[in-house]
Amino acid sequence: MRWRDAAVAALCLGLLWAAPTRAQEGRAQDAQRWATAWAGSAQGPYPVGNPSAQPDQGFAFPDPAEGARDQTLRLVLRPDVWGREARLRISNxxxxxxxxxxxxxxxxxxxGAALVPGTNRPVLFSGKDRVxxxxxxxxxxxxxxxPFAADPDAALLxxxxxxxxxxxxxxxxxxxxHAKALQTSYATAPGAGAHGADEDEAAFPFSTASWFFLDAVDMAAATPTPVVVAFGDSITDGTASTMNGDDRWPDVLSRRLHARFGNxxxxxxxGIGGNQVVGPAEYGPQKPFPGGPSALSRLDRDVIGLSGVxxxxxxxxTNDFSRNGEASLQAVQDGMRAGVARLRAGIPGVRVIGATLTSAKGSSSPAHGHPEQDEKxxxxxxxxxxxxxxDAVVDFDAxxxxxxxxxLRPEMVPESTTGGKGDRLHPNRAGYLAMGSGIDLGVVLGR
Incomplete structure (x- = not known):
């Protein structure tokens, strides 16, 4: 990048960051220090949800009502930026x-479940090792x-x-x-006890394609670090992309932004697989739904409560119009108006970008692909x-x-997760690559 381009990019980012931001209540003094580097939206109680490529969980969690029992989960995730310090949000x-x-x-x-020797660090809560x-x-x-991120800008991180x-x-x-991680994580056997300090993988025989309890990771940001939230359903969550491949459309967008702006x-x-804008009307531990709580009901936790958005x-x-939702076009439009208003009230200065829906015409899913749904x-x-x-629009439909x-274009139909023939609803890796590559970066961050 030429020096003039770099200067303009830095100025744009600085101006964007000058707009007021809102982190979670009680963290106002930290709002500019922390940037959310990873999120895995909490969507409900296991096993209600839509995981992809999920191994048999019966050995790790034999009784869903009891959940995890005296065992250690090793959750693997990819932070989108690094910092010298991190903090974790635990959700119940x-x-x-x-x-x-x-x-x-x-x-x-x-x-696998093995760690780079010497990198594992204990995490405390209010100075204690228990929460x-x-x-x-x-x-x-x-x-x-x-310590391994002492230089957060290091290319090898x-x-x-x-x-x-x-x-x-x-x-x-x-x-x-969060059911659909599309990332392999690990668990010990029930009753195995505490193994978080272990750097080897011997105690972690079981694998999972989901994340549990952890729903956000912040990194300390030494420089202005605007956070872009990709908010939506399974086509944002990444259904039919490559397992462990990090090739959902937000991942593609991330790599393009990092190529220009670095860390x-x-x-x-x-994203949550099966999520809707306005449905279901009720949601809770006793009345869960595979697509999680509505977008409107989770805005505070999954967007407004993140740092540096x-x-x-x-x-x-798409799911509102499916036979699982049966919402009217007017209801979804009204829901989007309400959601955008709440985002702007909760995060002053935020850019809210609408994305057009991809086609599900001819889908093999019984809930999708019908003519009346395509009309909506x-x-x-x-x-x-x-x-x-x-504030702007990205045209994923086009x-x-x-x-x-x-x-969908024929080359975007075969599933990348398991190699199946695809459902004509979820784009595969080729589709997500086209979606992420077609976004104008100036639209995302403001020109």
Whole structure:
């Protein structure tokens, strides 16, 4: 990048960051210090949800009502930026009993459940190595130093994965989870005790394609670091992309932004498979739904409560129109108006970007692909493009549409996760690559 381009980019980012931001209540003094580097939206109590490529969980969690029992989970995730310090948000949003954790650690993944020797660090909560989170509650950890990230801009850190280990004391009860991680994590056997300090993988025989209890990771930001939140359903969550491949459309967007701005911007994924804008009308531990709580009911936790949010890209509505939702076009439009208003009130200065819905025409899913649904989809896309509600629009429909059929382009149909034939609803890796590559970066961060 020429010096003039770099200067302009830095100025744009500085101006964007000068707009007021809102982190979670009680953290106002930290608002400019922390940037959310990873998120895994809490969607309900295990096992209600839509995981992809999930191994048999019966050995790790034989009784969902009891949840995890005296065992350690090693959750693997990819922070979108690094910092010299991190902090973790633990969620018991959909638990029905207090969740007690101890022996929490964070280290650099080597491979599988093994860690790079010397990188694992204990994580404290208010100075203690144990935390109890009430039902429906959450808790932030104290900052934990990451010596291996002493130079957060180091090229060799880019794309590396953090392993967060949590020991569940006693039985957790129903486990708050994010079903569709598309990332392999690990668990000890029930009753195995605390193994978060272990750097080897011997104690972690079981694997999972989901995340449990952990729903956000912040990194200390030494320079202005605007956070872009990708908010939506399974097409943001990454269904049919490559397992462990980090090739959802937000991942593609992230790599493009980092190529331009380095470790100065973060993209986090707040998608939930099956999510709707306005439905279901009721949601809770006793009345869960596979797609999680509605977008409107989770805005505070999954977007407004994150640190340093500067832009939101909202791609959603397909499931509202499905036979699982049966919402009217007007209801979804009204829901989007309400959601955008709440985002702007909760995060002054935020850019809210609307994304057009990709086609599900001809889908093999019995809930999707019907003519009346495609009519609503096209109506919502016209609203997104023309209503003036959004600060900008990204046209995912144009990037993926086959004009000859009105469905997805043929090369975007075969599933990348398991190699199946695809459902004509979820784009594969080729589709997500086209979506992420087609976004104007100036639209995302403001020109």
């Amino acid at each position: 949003a959909f638990g029905t009993r207090p969740l007690t954790l101890d022996g929490v650690h964070a280290g650099l993944q080597l491979g 109890t989170v009430p039902p429906g509650g959450e808790a932030w950890s104290d900052p934990v130093a990451l 880019a794309g590396r994965k953090l392993a967060v280990s949590l020991h569940v004391v006693g039985s957790s009860g129903p486990m708050t989870w 100065r911007v973060a993209v986090v994924n707040a 500067a832009s939101v890209i909202w791609l959603e509505g 989809r096209r109506g919502l896309n016209a609203f997104i493009r023309d209503s003036g509600l959004f 990037a993926t549409l086959d004009p000859a059929t009105g469905g």
